[in-house]
């Protein structure tokens with residue numbers, strides 16, 4: 001168990017990536033503290049983990065609200081004594097953000113992913129780091145996407161938002177690594193089990209005259225192995241990166257695009 005007794009807080013834990021990472025962390029022995037802004041989804045994940053023998057607690061926390069994040073961390077540290085891992089897997093809803101050409105996009109919809117993702121990542125990282133500095137140890141993680149490094153049409157402010165997350169990962173690491181805190185991002189390719197991918201790509205497939213199945217094959221054909229990653233494969237990498245086995249890794253985003261995007 002590479003995360004035995006580590007205390008991990010996960011934001012957006014009711015979602016596809018957050019839920020898979022929570023399960024993988026718990027399988028590796030971590031005590032997972034799951035948060036989301038709708039309690040039911042997070043509680044369902046916590047229940048699964050506890051019935052499989054893991055340690056999980058669920059809480060309603062808006063990951064864009066400084067006071068709520070701080071209060072929750074206070075209670076985690078109050079009970080467990082520390083926080084070892086902070087993982088931000090929040091997904092800003094894509095409705096009205098994708099599918100509109102940039103020349104037709106209004107400022108509000110362009111800005112929403114930029115301010116939303118940057119705000120949430122900044123707040124969750126900063127508030128966790130304040131606790132981690134005291135222990136001279138910790139790992140802060142988030143998830144980006146290949147849009148950070150590839151020009152793609154009809155994605156509005158989503159690409160710049162992913163690039164901002166990766167820049168913040170580097171800058172946080174530059175400041176926090178001297179305090180014993182590692183900061184690492186994950187950049188997965190599309191994982192087909194998630195609702196995000198279907199919601200984001202199905203309309204684009206239709207608009208280009210492709211079926212959803214043809215679109216999936218097109219995405220897979222861009223990887224070296226001609227297949228897309230599963231949630232479990234991504235979550236296993238997340239657990240390794242969060243563990244002490246990755247002690248030499250900080251200030252970087254792990255390219256999980258399986259060859260779709262060269263380094």
Ligand SMILES: NC(=O)c1ccc[n+]([C@@H]2O[C@H](COP(=O)([O-])OP(=O)(O)OC[C@H]3O[C@@H](n4cnc5c(N)ncnc54)[C@H](OP(=O)(O)O)[C@@H]3O)[C@@H](O)[C@H]2O)c1
Pocket residue numbers: 011012013014015016017018035036037038041061062063064089090091092093143144145146187188189190191192194195196197
């Ligand atoms: N899925 C993929 O294959 C993939 C690939 C690359 C990158 N990504 C990126 O990874 C992130 C997560 O993706 P996902 O597929 O896991 O998305 P998801 O299934 O939609 O999960 C996102 C989670 O974030 C929660 N959330 C949204 N706003 C929140 C807030 N203010 N406070 C707390 N929780 C909040 C959602 O809660 P509610 O459901 O209750 O609103 C949901 O549980 C996104 O940035 C996505 O773009 C995903």
